Amino acid sequence: MARSFDVKTQPGFALIAAFCFAALYLPIAVLVIYAFNAGESIAVWEGFSLRWFVTAMSNTAVQEAALRSVVIAVFAASIATVAATMAALATTRQGTYPGLSFKYAVLNQPLMIPEIVTAVALLIVFSRIKVWTGYTGLGYLIAAHTAFCIPFAYLPIRARLESMDSALEAAAADLYASPWQAFRRITLPLLKPGIMAGFMLAFVISLDDVVITEFVKSGGQETLPTYMLGQLRRVVTPEINAIATVFLAFSVLIVIMFFFVNRRKA
Amino acid sequence: MSASDTPARIAQRQKTRNRWLLSSPALLIVFVAAIGPLFVMLAYSFMAKGDYGGVKPWEFSTDGWFGVFFSRDIFDDTLTIADANVTIFLRSLRLSLLTTLITLAIGFPTAFFIATRPARMRDVWVFLITIPFWTNILIRTFAMQEVIRNEGIINTVLVATGITSEPVQILYTDWAILFGMTYVYLPLMVLPLYASMEKLDFRLVEAGYDLYANRIQVLRRIIIPIVKPGMIAGSILVFIPSLGAYVTPRVLGGGKNMMLGNLIELQFGAGRNWPLGAAISITLMVLVMVALLVYVRYAGRSGGQHHG
Numbered sequence: 001m002a003r004s005f006d007v008k009t010q011p012g013f014a015l016i017a018a019f020c021f022a023a024l025y026l027p028i029a030v031l032v033i034y035a036f037n038a039g040e041s042i043a044v045w046e047g048f049s050l051r052w053f054v055t056a057m058s059n060t061a062v063q064e065a066a067l068r069s070v071v072i073a074v075f076a077a078s079i080a081t082v083a084a085t086m087a088a089l090a091t092t093r094q095g096t097y098p099g100l101s102f103k104y105a106v107l108n109q110p111l112m113i114p115e116i117v118t119a120v121a122l123l124i125v126f127s128r129i130k131v132w133t134g135y136t137g138l139g140y141l142i143a144a145h146t147a148f149c150i151p152f153a154y155l156p157i158r159a160r161l162e163s164m165d166s167a168l169e170a171a172a173a174d175l176y177a178s179p180w181q182a183f184r185r186i187t188l189p190l191l192k193p194g195i196m197a198g199f200m201l202a203f204v205i206s207l208d209d210v211v212i213t214e215f216v217k218s219g220g221q222e223t224l225p226t227y228m229l230g231q232l233r234r235v236v237t238p239e240i241n242a243i244a245t246v247f248l249a250f251s252v253l254i255v256i257m258f259f260f261v262n263r264r265k266a
Numbered sequence: 267m268s269a270s271d272t273p274a275r276i277a278q279r280q281k282t283r284n285r286w287l288l289s290s291p292a293l294l295i296v297f298v299a300a301i302g303p304l305f306v307m308l309a310y311s312f313m314a315k316g317d318y319g320g321v322k323p324w325e326f327s328t329d330g331w332f333g334v335f336f337s338r339d340i341f342d343d344t345l346t347i348a349d350a351n352v353t354i355f356l357r358s359l360r361l362s363l364l365t366t367l368i369t370l371a372i373g374f375p376t377a378f379f380i381a382t383r384p385a386r387m388r389d390v391w392v393f394l395i396t397i398p399f400w401t402n403i404l405i406r407t408f409a410m411q412e413v414i415r416n417e418g419i420i421n422t423v424l425v426a427t428g429i430t431s432e433p434v435q436i437l438y439t440d441w442a443i444l445f446g447m448t449y450v451y452l453p454l455m456v457l458p459l460y461a462s463m464e465k466l467d468f469r470l471v472e473a474g475y476d477l478y479a480n481r482i483q484v485l486r487r488i489i490i491p492i493v494k495p496g497m498i499a500g501s502i503l504v505f506i507p508s509l510g511a512y513v514t515p516r517v518l519g520g521g522k523n524m525m526l527g528n529l530i531e532l533q534f535g536a537g538r539n540w541p542l543g544a545a546i547s548i549t550l551m552v553l554v555m556v557a558l559l560v561y562v563r564y565a566g567r568s569g570g571q572h573h574g
Contacts, residue, residue: 005475007468007471007472007475008382008468008471009382010481011481013375013378014375016372016375016376017375017376017378017379017380019372020372020373020375020376021376021394023449023452024394024395024398024452025394025398026413027406027410027412027449028398028401028405028409030412030413030419031405031408031409031412034412041417043412043415043417044417079295080295082291083291083292086288087288087289087291087292090284090288090289091285091289094285097282097285099285103289106293106296106297106301107292107293109296109301110296110300112555112558113300113554114507114509114510114550114554115510115512116510116512116526116527116531116547117304117510117548117550117551118300118303118304120530120531120534120543120544120547121303121304121306121307121547122299122303123534124303124306124540124544125302125303125306127320143295143298143299144300146299147295147296147299148300150292150295150296204400208400208401208402208403208404210402210512210513211527215531225404228404228405228408229513229517232408232411244402244405247402248401248402248405251400251402252397252400252401254400255396255400259396
Protein backbone atom coordinates (compact mmCIF):
# COMPACT_ATOMS: atom_id res chain seq x y z
CA MET A 1 0.00 0.00 0.00
CA ALA A 2 2.68 2.43 1.00
CA ARG A 3 4.25 2.37 -2.43
CA SER A 4 1.05 2.77 -4.41
CA PHE A 5 0.25 6.11 -5.98
CA ASP A 6 -1.83 8.25 -3.64
CA VAL A 7 -4.29 10.49 -5.46
CA LYS A 8 -5.09 12.36 -2.26
CA THR A 9 -1.76 14.09 -1.83
CA GLN A 10 -0.09 17.08 -3.38
CA PRO A 11 3.62 17.73 -2.83
CA GLY A 12 4.28 20.12 0.03
CA PHE A 13 0.64 20.51 1.04
CA ALA A 14 0.97 18.59 4.30
CA LEU A 15 3.98 20.73 5.17
CA ILE A 16 2.07 23.96 4.60
CA ALA A 17 -0.85 22.58 6.62
CA ALA A 18 1.53 21.79 9.48
CA PHE A 19 2.88 25.33 9.24
CA CYS A 20 -0.69 26.68 9.28
CA PHE A 21 -1.64 24.86 12.48
CA ALA A 22 1.65 25.77 14.14
CA ALA A 23 1.23 29.41 13.14
CA LEU A 24 -2.32 29.49 14.50
CA TYR A 25 -1.43 28.04 17.88
CA LEU A 26 2.15 29.12 18.58
CA PRO A 27 1.41 32.80 19.31
CA ILE A 28 -1.49 31.84 21.59
CA ALA A 29 0.74 29.30 23.35
CA VAL A 30 3.44 31.91 23.95
CA LEU A 31 0.83 34.32 25.31
CA VAL A 32 -0.50 31.72 27.73
CA ILE A 33 2.97 30.58 28.86
CA TYR A 34 4.09 34.10 29.75
CA ALA A 35 0.95 34.61 31.84
CA PHE A 36 2.73 32.26 34.29
CA ASN A 37 5.99 34.21 34.26
CA ALA A 38 7.35 35.16 37.66
CA GLY A 39 9.09 38.26 36.32
CA GLU A 40 7.81 41.61 35.08
CA SER A 41 8.61 40.89 31.45
CA ILE A 42 6.59 39.30 28.68
CA ALA A 43 9.80 38.39 26.85
CA VAL A 44 12.21 37.03 29.46
CA TRP A 45 11.22 33.89 31.36
CA GLU A 46 12.00 34.11 35.08
CA GLY A 47 10.25 31.05 36.46
CA PHE A 48 6.74 29.82 37.10
CA SER A 49 4.32 31.86 39.17
CA LEU A 50 0.61 32.56 39.51
CA ARG A 51 1.25 36.09 40.76
CA TRP A 52 -0.16 37.80 37.65
CA PHE A 53 -3.42 35.92 37.93
CA VAL A 54 -3.67 37.11 41.53
CA THR A 55 -2.83 40.67 40.44
CA ALA A 56 -5.43 40.59 37.68
CA MET A 57 -8.14 39.08 39.86
CA SER A 58 -7.64 41.64 42.60
CA ASN A 59 -7.55 44.58 40.17
CA THR A 60 -10.89 46.34 40.67
CA ALA A 61 -10.81 47.84 37.16
CA VAL A 62 -10.55 44.32 35.71
CA GLN A 63 -13.31 43.01 37.99
CA GLU A 64 -15.67 45.81 36.99
CA ALA A 65 -14.89 45.48 33.29
CA ALA A 66 -15.39 41.72 33.37
CA LEU A 67 -18.69 42.03 35.22
CA ARG A 68 -19.87 44.71 32.77
CA SER A 69 -18.91 42.50 29.80
CA VAL A 70 -20.93 39.61 31.19
CA VAL A 71 -23.97 41.78 32.03
CA ILE A 72 -24.05 43.25 28.51
CA ALA A 73 -23.55 39.83 26.91
CA VAL A 74 -26.33 38.21 28.99
CA PHE A 75 -28.84 40.93 28.13
CA ALA A 76 -27.84 41.29 24.47
CA ALA A 77 -27.69 37.55 23.80
CA SER A 78 -31.02 36.89 25.58
CA ILE A 79 -32.93 39.61 23.75
CA ALA A 80 -31.28 38.71 20.44
CA THR A 81 -32.13 35.01 20.90
CA VAL A 82 -35.80 35.65 21.66
CA ALA A 83 -36.15 38.07 18.74
CA ALA A 84 -34.22 35.75 16.41
CA THR A 85 -36.34 32.73 17.40
CA MET A 86 -39.52 34.62 16.59
CA ALA A 87 -38.06 35.85 13.31
CA ALA A 88 -36.93 32.31 12.41
CA LEU A 89 -40.45 30.98 13.01
CA ALA A 90 -41.80 33.63 10.66
CA THR A 91 -39.24 33.06 7.91
CA THR A 92 -38.82 29.29 7.80
CA ARG A 93 -40.79 26.32 6.48
CA GLN A 94 -43.50 28.25 4.64
CA GLY A 95 -42.10 28.65 1.16
CA THR A 96 -41.31 32.09 -0.18
CA TYR A 97 -43.70 34.97 0.31
CA PRO A 98 -43.61 38.70 -0.40
CA GLY A 99 -41.25 40.43 1.99
CA LEU A 100 -39.21 37.32 2.83
CA SER A 101 -36.03 38.44 1.06
CA PHE A 102 -36.45 41.88 2.64
CA LYS A 103 -36.47 40.21 6.05
CA TYR A 104 -33.36 38.16 5.20
CA ALA A 105 -31.57 41.28 4.04
CA VAL A 106 -32.39 43.25 7.20
CA LEU A 107 -31.60 40.38 9.59
CA ASN A 108 -28.21 39.73 7.97
CA GLN A 109 -27.31 43.38 7.48
CA PRO A 110 -25.01 43.61 10.53
CA LEU A 111 -22.79 40.96 8.89
CA MET A 112 -22.38 42.95 5.68
CA ILE A 113 -21.27 46.32 7.04
CA PRO A 114 -17.72 46.85 8.37
CA GLU A 115 -17.85 47.13 12.15
CA ILE A 116 -16.04 50.46 12.19
CA VAL A 117 -18.76 51.98 9.97
CA THR A 118 -21.59 50.79 12.23
CA ALA A 119 -19.54 51.96 15.22
CA VAL A 120 -19.19 55.59 14.09
CA ALA A 121 -22.80 55.70 12.84
CA LEU A 122 -23.93 54.61 16.33
CA LEU A 123 -21.56 57.15 17.89
CA ILE A 124 -23.27 59.90 15.88
CA VAL A 125 -26.81 58.86 16.81
CA PHE A 126 -26.22 57.85 20.42
CA SER A 127 -24.16 60.94 21.26
CA ARG A 128 -27.18 63.02 20.16
CA ILE A 129 -29.60 60.92 22.17
CA LYS A 130 -27.32 61.13 25.20
CA VAL A 131 -27.48 64.93 25.04
CA TRP A 132 -31.26 64.98 24.53
CA THR A 133 -32.22 62.52 27.22
CA GLY A 134 -29.34 62.81 29.65
CA TYR A 135 -29.34 59.00 29.94
CA THR A 136 -25.83 57.55 29.69
CA GLY A 137 -26.35 54.03 31.07
CA LEU A 138 -25.57 50.61 29.66
CA GLY A 139 -28.72 50.66 27.50
CA TYR A 140 -26.85 51.97 24.47
CA LEU A 141 -24.26 49.19 24.59
CA ILE A 142 -26.96 46.56 25.10
CA ALA A 143 -28.98 47.89 22.14
CA ALA A 144 -25.91 47.97 19.87
CA HIS A 145 -24.79 44.50 20.93
CA THR A 146 -28.30 43.06 20.52
CA ALA A 147 -28.43 44.30 16.92
CA PHE A 148 -25.18 42.65 15.80
CA CYS A 149 -25.94 39.50 17.81
CA ILE A 150 -29.23 38.91 15.98
CA PRO A 151 -27.78 37.37 12.77
CA PHE A 152 -25.54 35.07 14.83
CA ALA A 153 -28.46 33.88 16.95
CA TYR A 154 -30.71 33.61 13.88
CA LEU A 155 -28.50 31.36 11.74
CA PRO A 156 -28.37 28.21 13.94
CA ILE A 157 -32.02 28.58 14.96
CA ARG A 158 -33.12 28.82 11.34
CA ALA A 159 -30.90 25.89 10.35
CA ARG A 160 -32.42 23.76 13.12
CA LEU A 161 -35.97 24.77 12.23
CA GLU A 162 -35.42 23.96 8.55
CA SER A 163 -34.31 20.44 9.41
CA MET A 164 -37.46 19.83 11.47
CA ASP A 165 -40.43 17.96 10.03
CA SER A 166 -43.58 20.09 10.02
CA ALA A 167 -45.66 16.86 9.93
CA LEU A 168 -45.25 16.68 13.72
CA GLU A 169 -47.01 20.00 14.24
CA ALA A 170 -49.66 18.98 11.72
CA ALA A 171 -50.23 15.80 13.73
CA ALA A 172 -50.58 17.87 16.92
CA ALA A 173 -53.17 20.07 15.20
CA ASP A 174 -55.05 16.94 14.07
CA LEU A 175 -55.18 15.89 17.70
CA TYR A 176 -56.92 19.16 18.59
CA ALA A 177 -53.88 20.96 19.99
CA SER A 178 -54.25 24.72 19.78
CA PRO A 179 -51.47 26.52 17.82
CA TRP A 180 -49.99 27.63 21.15
CA GLN A 181 -50.07 24.09 22.56
CA ALA A 182 -48.47 22.71 19.42
CA PHE A 183 -45.72 25.32 19.67
CA ARG A 184 -45.19 24.82 23.40
CA ARG A 185 -45.22 21.00 23.36
CA ILE A 186 -43.80 20.13 19.94
CA THR A 187 -41.94 22.95 18.20
CA LEU A 188 -40.16 24.49 21.16
CA PRO A 189 -38.69 21.27 22.63
CA LEU A 190 -37.43 20.22 19.18
CA LEU A 191 -36.02 23.67 18.52
CA LYS A 192 -34.23 23.91 21.87
CA PRO A 193 -30.74 22.83 20.71
CA GLY A 194 -30.86 25.46 17.96
CA ILE A 195 -31.94 28.14 20.41
CA MET A 196 -29.17 27.19 22.83
CA ALA A 197 -26.58 27.21 20.04
CA GLY A 198 -27.84 30.61 18.88
CA PHE A 199 -27.65 32.01 22.40
CA MET A 200 -24.10 30.77 22.94
CA LEU A 201 -22.93 32.15 19.61
CA ALA A 202 -24.51 35.52 20.34
CA PHE A 203 -23.00 35.49 23.85
CA VAL A 204 -19.45 34.91 22.56
CA ILE A 205 -19.87 37.52 19.83
CA SER A 206 -21.04 40.09 22.36
CA LEU A 207 -18.29 39.21 24.83
CA ASP A 208 -15.58 39.56 22.15
CA ASP A 209 -16.68 42.84 20.66
CA VAL A 210 -14.10 45.61 20.67
CA VAL A 211 -14.85 48.10 17.91
CA ILE A 212 -18.53 48.95 18.42
CA THR A 213 -18.14 48.98 22.21
CA GLU A 214 -15.13 51.30 21.97
CA PHE A 215 -17.20 53.91 20.12
CA VAL A 216 -20.56 53.53 21.89
CA LYS A 217 -19.43 53.34 25.54
CA SER A 218 -19.80 56.36 27.78
CA GLY A 219 -17.06 57.36 30.20
CA GLY A 220 -16.25 54.67 32.74
CA GLN A 221 -18.01 51.90 30.79
CA GLU A 222 -15.00 49.78 29.91
CA THR A 223 -15.68 46.18 28.99
CA LEU A 224 -12.90 43.61 29.29
CA PRO A 225 -11.84 43.93 25.61
CA THR A 226 -11.81 47.75 25.62
CA TYR A 227 -9.96 47.72 28.94
CA MET A 228 -7.31 45.46 27.38
CA LEU A 229 -7.10 47.64 24.28
CA GLY A 230 -6.43 50.64 26.50
CA GLN A 231 -3.75 48.75 28.46
CA LEU A 232 -1.88 47.72 25.30
CA ARG A 233 -0.86 51.35 24.81
CA ARG A 234 1.11 51.30 28.03
CA VAL A 235 4.01 49.19 29.21
CA VAL A 236 2.65 45.69 29.10
CA THR A 237 3.18 43.33 32.03
CA PRO A 238 2.15 39.66 32.16
CA GLU A 239 -1.03 40.83 33.90
CA ILE A 240 -2.51 41.36 30.42
CA ASN A 241 -1.45 37.81 29.51
CA ALA A 242 -3.18 36.51 32.61
CA ILE A 243 -6.43 38.35 31.76
CA ALA A 244 -6.19 37.14 28.16
CA THR A 245 -5.60 33.56 29.31
CA VAL A 246 -8.69 33.50 31.52
CA PHE A 247 -10.75 35.14 28.77
CA LEU A 248 -9.41 32.62 26.25
CA ALA A 249 -10.22 29.65 28.47
CA PHE A 250 -13.75 30.94 28.97
CA SER A 251 -14.35 31.46 25.22
CA VAL A 252 -12.95 28.04 24.33
CA LEU A 253 -15.23 26.47 26.93
CA ILE A 254 -18.30 28.09 25.37
CA VAL A 255 -17.19 27.07 21.86
CA ILE A 256 -16.78 23.46 22.96
CA MET A 257 -20.23 23.55 24.56
CA PHE A 258 -21.60 25.04 21.33
CA PHE A 259 -20.14 22.16 19.33
CA PHE A 260 -21.76 19.55 21.54
CA VAL A 261 -25.15 21.26 21.58
CA ASN A 262 -25.10 21.85 17.84
CA ARG A 263 -24.01 18.32 17.00
CA ARG A 264 -26.84 16.61 18.81
CA LYS A 265 -29.23 15.67 16.05
CA ALA A 266 -32.96 15.31 16.41
CA MET B 267 -69.74 40.72 2.79
CA SER B 268 -67.64 41.14 -0.30
CA ALA B 269 -66.14 38.33 -2.29
CA SER B 270 -62.65 39.03 -0.97
CA ASP B 271 -63.65 38.09 2.57
CA THR B 272 -63.84 34.36 2.06
CA PRO B 273 -62.57 32.41 5.08
CA ALA B 274 -59.52 31.33 3.08
CA ARG B 275 -58.60 34.93 2.37
CA ILE B 276 -59.10 35.95 5.96
CA ALA B 277 -56.88 33.11 7.13
CA GLN B 278 -54.26 34.11 4.58
CA ARG B 279 -54.33 37.72 5.69
CA GLN B 280 -54.03 36.68 9.32
CA LYS B 281 -51.04 34.50 8.47
CA THR B 282 -49.29 37.37 6.74
CA ARG B 283 -49.96 39.62 9.71
CA ASN B 284 -48.62 37.04 12.15
CA ARG B 285 -45.44 36.64 10.12
CA TRP B 286 -44.77 40.35 10.27
CA LEU B 287 -45.67 40.51 13.97
CA LEU B 288 -43.30 37.65 14.75
CA SER B 289 -40.40 39.11 12.81
CA SER B 290 -40.97 42.71 13.87
CA PRO B 291 -38.91 42.75 17.12
CA ALA B 292 -35.77 41.51 15.34
CA LEU B 293 -36.33 43.78 12.33
CA LEU B 294 -36.95 46.74 14.61
CA ILE B 295 -33.81 46.20 16.70
CA VAL B 296 -31.58 45.85 13.63
CA PHE B 297 -33.21 48.88 12.08
CA VAL B 298 -32.86 51.10 15.15
CA ALA B 299 -29.36 50.06 16.24
CA ALA B 300 -27.66 49.24 12.92
CA ILE B 301 -29.39 50.36 9.71
CA GLY B 302 -31.06 53.62 10.74
CA PRO B 303 -27.85 55.20 12.06
CA LEU B 304 -26.24 54.63 8.63
CA PHE B 305 -28.81 57.00 7.10
CA VAL B 306 -28.15 59.56 9.82
CA MET B 307 -24.45 59.25 9.02
CA LEU B 308 -25.17 59.83 5.34
CA ALA B 309 -26.96 63.07 6.30
CA TYR B 310 -24.04 64.10 8.53
CA SER B 311 -21.60 63.70 5.65
CA PHE B 312 -23.41 66.56 3.90
CA MET B 313 -23.31 69.01 6.81
CA ALA B 314 -20.74 71.57 7.84
CA LYS B 315 -18.35 70.43 10.54
CA GLY B 316 -18.82 71.72 14.06
CA ASP B 317 -16.01 73.57 15.79
CA TYR B 318 -15.54 70.98 18.53
CA GLY B 319 -16.57 67.83 16.72
CA GLY B 320 -20.12 67.05 15.66
CA VAL B 321 -21.78 69.09 12.91
CA LYS B 322 -23.62 72.36 12.45
CA PRO B 323 -27.09 70.89 11.97
CA TRP B 324 -28.92 71.74 8.75
CA GLU B 325 -26.00 73.68 7.34
CA PHE B 326 -25.45 72.02 3.98
CA SER B 327 -21.88 71.47 2.91
CA THR B 328 -19.99 69.13 0.60
CA ASP B 329 -16.67 69.79 2.35
CA GLY B 330 -16.81 66.35 4.00
CA TRP B 331 -16.99 64.51 0.70
CA PHE B 332 -14.57 66.91 -0.91
CA GLY B 333 -12.03 66.17 1.81
CA VAL B 334 -11.97 62.43 1.14
CA PHE B 335 -9.54 62.79 -1.76
CA PHE B 336 -8.77 66.52 -2.02
CA SER B 337 -7.53 69.27 0.18
CA ARG B 338 -7.77 73.01 -0.26
CA ASP B 339 -4.73 75.11 0.44
CA ILE B 340 -5.50 77.38 3.40
CA PHE B 341 -3.68 80.37 1.85
CA ASP B 342 -4.48 80.51 -1.84
CA ASP B 343 -7.39 78.07 -2.10
CA THR B 344 -5.65 75.89 -4.68
CA LEU B 345 -6.76 72.30 -4.95
CA THR B 346 -4.40 69.49 -4.20
CA ILE B 347 -4.87 65.78 -3.81
CA ALA B 348 -5.09 64.83 -0.13
CA ASP B 349 -1.90 62.76 -0.14
CA ALA B 350 -2.33 61.40 3.37
CA ASN B 351 -5.82 60.06 2.68
CA VAL B 352 -4.88 58.61 -0.71
CA THR B 353 -1.89 56.88 0.88
CA ILE B 354 -4.14 55.34 3.51
CA PHE B 355 -6.71 54.19 0.92
CA LEU B 356 -3.97 52.58 -1.13
CA ARG B 357 -2.36 50.99 1.92
CA SER B 358 -5.70 49.53 2.97
CA LEU B 359 -6.34 48.11 -0.48
CA ARG B 360 -2.78 46.77 -0.85
CA LEU B 361 -2.65 45.15 2.60
CA SER B 362 -6.14 43.66 2.20
CA LEU B 363 -5.26 42.15 -1.18
CA LEU B 364 -1.96 40.78 0.13
CA THR B 365 -3.70 39.35 3.20
CA THR B 366 -6.22 37.64 0.92
CA LEU B 367 -3.49 36.17 -1.30
CA ILE B 368 -1.34 34.93 1.58
CA THR B 369 -4.26 33.39 3.46
CA LEU B 370 -5.28 31.71 0.19
CA ALA B 371 -1.75 30.36 -0.32
CA ILE B 372 -1.68 28.93 3.21
CA GLY B 373 -5.37 28.08 3.46
CA PHE B 374 -5.70 26.12 0.23
CA PRO B 375 -3.17 23.39 1.09
CA THR B 376 -4.47 23.30 4.66
CA ALA B 377 -8.07 22.79 3.56
CA PHE B 378 -6.90 20.14 1.09
CA PHE B 379 -4.98 18.41 3.86
CA ILE B 380 -8.06 18.37 6.12
CA ALA B 381 -10.36 17.19 3.33
CA THR B 382 -8.09 14.22 2.57
CA ARG B 383 -7.96 12.93 6.16
CA PRO B 384 -10.12 9.97 7.23
CA ALA B 385 -13.70 11.11 7.87
CA ARG B 386 -13.51 10.90 11.65
CA MET B 387 -10.27 12.90 11.90
CA ARG B 388 -11.63 15.73 9.74
CA ASP B 389 -13.92 16.99 12.51
CA VAL B 390 -10.93 17.26 14.84
CA TRP B 391 -8.88 19.27 12.33
CA VAL B 392 -11.82 21.54 11.54
CA PHE B 393 -12.38 22.05 15.25
CA LEU B 394 -8.73 23.14 15.58
CA ILE B 395 -9.37 25.79 12.92
CA THR B 396 -12.64 26.85 14.56
CA ILE B 397 -11.17 27.56 18.00
CA PRO B 398 -8.94 30.45 16.92
CA PHE B 399 -11.85 31.67 14.79
CA TRP B 400 -13.97 32.13 17.91
CA THR B 401 -11.30 33.55 20.18
CA ASN B 402 -11.17 37.27 20.70
CA ILE B 403 -9.53 39.14 17.82
CA LEU B 404 -7.82 41.51 20.27
CA ILE B 405 -6.24 38.62 22.15
CA ARG B 406 -4.96 37.10 18.91
CA THR B 407 -3.60 40.45 17.77
CA PHE B 408 -1.87 40.84 21.12
CA ALA B 409 -0.43 37.32 20.76
CA MET B 410 0.96 38.30 17.35
CA GLN B 411 2.43 41.46 18.85
CA GLU B 412 4.38 39.39 21.36
CA VAL B 413 5.74 37.12 18.64
CA ILE B 414 7.01 39.87 16.32
CA ARG B 415 8.28 42.41 18.84
CA ASN B 416 12.02 43.03 19.04
CA GLU B 417 12.36 40.74 22.06
CA GLY B 418 9.89 38.23 20.66
CA ILE B 419 10.36 34.69 19.40
CA ILE B 420 11.04 35.54 15.75
CA ASN B 421 13.77 38.04 16.54
CA THR B 422 15.26 35.87 19.28
CA VAL B 423 15.59 33.01 16.80
CA LEU B 424 16.96 35.29 14.06
CA VAL B 425 19.65 36.68 16.33
CA ALA B 426 20.47 33.37 18.05
CA THR B 427 21.02 31.60 14.73
CA GLY B 428 23.11 34.48 13.47
CA ILE B 429 20.87 35.26 10.50
CA THR B 430 20.79 38.87 11.64
CA SER B 431 23.08 40.54 14.14
CA GLU B 432 20.34 42.78 15.55
CA PRO B 433 16.58 42.36 15.95
CA VAL B 434 14.61 43.33 12.85
CA GLN B 435 12.03 46.01 13.52
CA ILE B 436 8.76 44.39 12.45
CA LEU B 437 6.34 45.83 14.98
CA TYR B 438 4.80 49.18 13.97
CA THR B 439 5.44 48.62 10.27
CA ASP B 440 3.13 47.61 7.41
CA TRP B 441 4.61 44.13 7.70
CA ALA B 442 3.29 43.85 11.23
CA ILE B 443 -0.23 44.74 10.04
CA LEU B 444 0.09 42.22 7.21
CA PHE B 445 1.27 39.43 9.55
CA GLY B 446 -1.43 40.31 12.05
CA MET B 447 -4.30 40.34 9.56
CA THR B 448 -3.07 37.12 7.95
CA TYR B 449 -2.98 35.50 11.36
CA VAL B 450 -6.34 36.82 12.49
CA TYR B 451 -8.28 36.10 9.27
CA LEU B 452 -6.68 32.77 8.26
CA PRO B 453 -9.54 30.65 9.70
CA LEU B 454 -12.03 32.65 7.60
CA MET B 455 -10.22 31.38 4.50
CA VAL B 456 -9.78 27.76 5.56
CA LEU B 457 -13.40 27.11 6.59
CA PRO B 458 -15.19 27.89 3.27
CA LEU B 459 -12.33 26.28 1.31
CA TYR B 460 -12.74 23.13 3.33
CA ALA B 461 -16.52 23.21 2.84
CA SER B 462 -16.09 22.98 -0.93
CA MET B 463 -13.11 20.57 -0.86
CA GLU B 464 -14.99 18.19 1.38
CA LYS B 465 -17.42 17.61 -1.49
CA LEU B 466 -14.64 17.05 -4.02
CA ASP B 467 -15.11 13.69 -5.77
CA PHE B 468 -11.67 12.09 -5.80
CA ARG B 469 -12.68 9.73 -8.61
CA LEU B 470 -12.32 12.76 -10.88
CA VAL B 471 -8.80 13.28 -9.58
CA GLU B 472 -8.05 9.60 -10.10
CA ALA B 473 -9.41 9.79 -13.65
CA GLY B 474 -7.07 12.69 -14.29
CA TYR B 475 -4.05 10.66 -13.18
CA ASP B 476 -5.22 7.69 -15.23
CA LEU B 477 -5.16 9.97 -18.28
CA TYR B 478 -1.48 10.75 -17.59
CA ALA B 479 -1.97 14.16 -16.01
CA ASN B 480 0.78 15.10 -13.57
CA ARG B 481 0.11 16.53 -10.11
CA ILE B 482 0.24 20.15 -11.20
CA GLN B 483 -2.10 19.51 -14.13
CA VAL B 484 -4.57 17.75 -11.85
CA LEU B 485 -4.41 20.66 -9.44
CA ARG B 486 -4.87 23.28 -12.12
CA ARG B 487 -7.36 21.57 -14.41
CA ILE B 488 -9.46 19.52 -11.98
CA ILE B 489 -9.20 20.53 -8.32
CA ILE B 490 -9.03 24.32 -8.62
CA PRO B 491 -11.97 24.66 -11.04
CA ILE B 492 -14.14 22.53 -8.77
CA VAL B 493 -13.31 24.31 -5.50
CA LYS B 494 -13.33 27.78 -7.04
CA PRO B 495 -16.58 28.82 -5.28
CA GLY B 496 -14.89 28.08 -1.94
CA MET B 497 -11.80 30.05 -2.97
CA ILE B 498 -13.94 33.05 -3.86
CA ALA B 499 -16.09 32.81 -0.73
CA GLY B 500 -12.95 32.61 1.44
CA SER B 501 -11.34 35.52 -0.39
CA ILE B 502 -14.42 37.70 0.16
CA LEU B 503 -14.62 36.68 3.83
CA VAL B 504 -10.99 37.72 4.31
CA PHE B 505 -10.92 40.78 2.06
CA ILE B 506 -13.95 42.55 3.55
CA PRO B 507 -12.92 42.57 7.22
CA SER B 508 -9.32 43.35 6.21
CA LEU B 509 -10.48 46.45 4.38
CA GLY B 510 -12.39 47.64 7.42
CA ALA B 511 -9.80 46.47 9.96
CA TYR B 512 -9.42 48.69 13.01
CA VAL B 513 -7.99 46.73 15.93
CA THR B 514 -5.08 45.04 14.13
CA PRO B 515 -3.61 48.18 12.50
CA ARG B 516 -4.17 50.13 15.72
CA VAL B 517 -2.26 47.63 17.87
CA LEU B 518 0.39 46.51 15.37
CA GLY B 519 0.71 49.60 13.16
CA GLY B 520 1.39 51.80 16.16
CA GLY B 521 -0.50 54.96 15.12
CA LYS B 522 1.66 55.97 12.17
CA ASN B 523 0.71 53.20 9.76
CA MET B 524 -3.01 53.84 9.58
CA MET B 525 -5.64 51.98 7.63
CA LEU B 526 -9.12 53.23 6.72
CA GLY B 527 -10.61 52.17 10.06
CA ASN B 528 -8.06 54.27 11.93
CA LEU B 529 -8.49 57.21 9.55
CA ILE B 530 -12.21 57.17 10.32
CA GLU B 531 -11.55 57.06 14.06
CA LEU B 532 -9.14 59.98 13.73
CA GLN B 533 -11.83 62.18 12.14
CA PHE B 534 -14.26 61.43 14.95
CA GLY B 535 -11.58 61.93 17.60
CA ALA B 536 -8.64 64.31 17.42
CA GLY B 537 -9.44 65.37 13.83
CA ARG B 538 -12.83 66.78 14.89
CA ASN B 539 -14.12 66.48 11.34
CA TRP B 540 -17.25 64.35 11.61
CA PRO B 541 -18.54 65.05 8.06
CA LEU B 542 -15.24 63.86 6.60
CA GLY B 543 -15.28 60.81 8.87
CA ALA B 544 -18.85 60.06 7.77
CA ALA B 545 -17.90 60.44 4.09
CA ILE B 546 -14.90 58.10 4.46
CA SER B 547 -17.10 55.56 6.28
CA ILE B 548 -19.64 55.59 3.47
CA THR B 549 -16.84 55.24 0.91
CA LEU B 550 -15.57 52.20 2.80
CA MET B 551 -19.09 50.77 2.93
CA VAL B 552 -19.48 51.24 -0.83
CA LEU B 553 -16.15 49.47 -1.47
CA VAL B 554 -17.39 46.53 0.61
CA MET B 555 -20.73 46.50 -1.20
CA VAL B 556 -18.94 46.40 -4.56
CA ALA B 557 -16.85 43.44 -3.40
CA LEU B 558 -20.03 41.67 -2.23
CA LEU B 559 -21.87 42.37 -5.49
CA VAL B 560 -18.99 41.02 -7.54
CA TYR B 561 -19.14 37.91 -5.37
CA VAL B 562 -22.92 37.51 -5.66
CA ARG B 563 -22.79 37.92 -9.44
CA TYR B 564 -19.95 35.47 -9.78
CA ALA B 565 -21.48 32.93 -7.41
CA GLY B 566 -24.80 33.26 -9.24
CA ARG B 567 -23.29 32.76 -12.67
CA SER B 568 -21.10 29.80 -11.83
CA GLY B 569 -24.05 28.16 -10.10
CA GLY B 570 -21.76 27.78 -7.13
CA GLN B 571 -22.63 26.85 -3.58
CA HIS B 572 -25.79 28.06 -2.01
CA HIS B 573 -25.15 30.36 0.90
CA GLY B 574 -27.82 30.72 3.54
